[in-house]
Amino acid sequence: MAIDDAISFKKLEVFLAFMKLNNMARVSELLGVSTVSVHRSLHSLEEAMRCPLFKREGRSLIPLQAAYTFAEFAQRAVEECEHGILKVRETAGFNAKRLKIGSLYSLTLRCIPQLMIGLKLRKPVLDIDLTLGSNRDLLQQLADGKLDAIVIGVHTKSEFHDALDPELLSIPLFDDDIFLAAPLNSPYSGQTQINLTDLHQEKFVTLADGFVTSQDFWYCFEKAGFSPNISMRVQDIFSLINLVSGGIGYSLLPGRVAKFSSQIELIPLESNYGAQQRITLLLPKIRERDPNLLALTAECRMYGRHDGKKDGFL
Template identity: 65%
Template sequence: MIDEEITLKKLEIFLAFMRLSSLARVSEEVGQSIVSVHRALHSLEQGLRCQLFQREGRKLTALPAAFAFASHAQRAVAETEEGIRKVRELAGFNSNRLRIGSLYSLTLRCIPHLLMGLKLRRPDLHIDLTLGSNKDLLQGLVDGRLDAVVIGLQAPSDNAALVAVPLFEDEVRLAAPLQSPYAGMAQVDLKALRSEQFITLGDGFVTSDSFNHAFRQAGFVPETAMRVGDIFSLINLVGSGMGYSLLPARVAEYSGRIELIPLAEPYASHQVITLLLSKSRERDPNLLALAAESRMFGKGGSARA
C-alpha cells in the first residue's frame, strides 16, 4: 500500500529538485516557499521510509536511491498526466472540438457572430453545429452529445446544474402575410383573430411555447390548420397566405413576404435567448471562451440578434 505521505504533488517537487538541484529554483518554479519545498521532500522520504538526500547544512545532495526512484516517479507522473488528458478529451473538456446546439432562427445573426468571435479566441478549435428544437437540444446537452446550447427560454433559467448566460430578449409578434387586414397596425388584439386559421411549430420549440402562452392570455384556443417542423417552412406558409402565426421578431429578415405586428400588451410574450452549459464543465477553456463571447454579445443588445 502506498503511504499517504506520497502524493503526486510531492513527486513533481521531487522531480523538479532532481532537475534543478536547488531549493530556491524549485521554490520559484512551483510557486511555493523554500520551507514548503524542503518539507515536501522530507515528508516524501518519510513516506518511502528511505533516505533520498544527504543534508550538508542547507544544501541537499541526491543519493543513489534518489536517482533510482526518479525514473519511476517520472513514469508515474507522466502516466497520470496522460490519463488526465485522455479523460478530459473523452469528456469533451479542453478538447479541440466543441459541439454547439442552436435554434434555426438564430442562424442569421446571433450564431454566426458568436462562432466568429469564438474562432478569434480559439483559432484551433473545431466547431460542430447542431440545429433543432429546444427540447431536442436540451436533451442533447443532458446526454452529453452537446457541449453547449443556445436556445430560447420563457423565463431565466433556474436550473442549478446549468450555467446560463442570457444574450438578448426577443418579442413575439403576429406573423401575417403582406397586405393582410392587420397590415400596418401599431399592435394587434389577438381576440380579433378568433376566426382566423393559424400555423404553428410542433411541440418542443420555444416559439410553440410562446404561441400557447399568448393564446392562453387571450382566453381561447386558435384554430390550427397545420403544424410544421421548422421555422423556415412556417414563414413560407404564412407568406403564401396559408394562415397566421406568432413568431419572434428576429425572423423578420428571413422573408420579405410576411409582416411582424406587435401584440397588444395583455398578450405580450417574450423569449430570453440564452447560452446553457453544464456547471460541471464551466471551467473548460473552450466553454469559458464561448461564455465570454456570449456575454460580449449580450452587452450589444438585441440590435445584433
C-alpha cells in the same frame, strides 16, 4: 503493497525539482513555496517511503542511490498522470480541436453566423459542428454530452427560467418579443397593436411541441383565454413562415424572423397578451473553464453588448 497516504503528486513534484536543482532555495523559487515547505515535503516523502533517500551533510541534503532510483519511477508516474489528465479532458471535450454547438433554425440568419465568425477569429484551428433543432432536442443532447453548448430561446417569465437545470451556466445575448405573423394585406395590416381575442375565429399554424416559439404561442393564447383553431403544425420555422405568407393561417413568431421573408407582416401584440424570449447560451458549469467554451462565452457576451439589439424587430 498499499501506497502511504503521505505520498502525493505535489510531493513528487517537489522531490523531482530538488533532484534536478539540488538546491532548496531554487526549488522554492521555481514552485512558489517556502524553503521550509520544500524541506517538509522531502522529509515527509522520505518517511512515507520507509527508507532513507538522502544523507545529511550540515544543512545540505545529498541524494542517495535510492533517491535516484525513485526519481526514475516518480518521473514516469507524474508524466503518465499528466498524459492521463490530458486524455480524460480530451474525451470530455475540454479544449478539444472540435466544438459541437446546437442552436435554433431562427438564429441562423445573423446571430449564429456572427458568433461562428468571432469564434474562428479567436480559435482559428478549432473545428465547429453546428446542430439545429428544437429546444427540447438540443437540451437533451446537451444533457447527454452530445453537444458542448447550445444557443436557444428561453422564456423570460420566472417560472420558466427557474426551470432551467441549475448545473447549466447561462449567458444572455438578447431579448426578442413575440408578434402576430400575418400575410401581407391581411385585414389586420397596419394595426399598431393586436388584441388576440379579436382573432378567435381565425385559423393558425404553429410549430410542433418542443420549440420555444411553440411554448410562447400557447402561453399567449392562455393569457387571451381561448384555444386557437390550429390548421397545421410544422417542424421548422421556414415552413411556418411560408404557410403564413401563403394565407394558410396566422401565427405568433419572434421579431427576428422578420428578416427571413418580406411576404409576412409582424404586428405587435397588446402588452397583456405578449411574451418575450431571451436568446441564451447554455453550457455545463463544470466545463465553464474549458478554453474553447471560454472563447465562445466571451464572443456571446460581446455579441450581447454590441449586436443583440439588431436581431430583434426594430
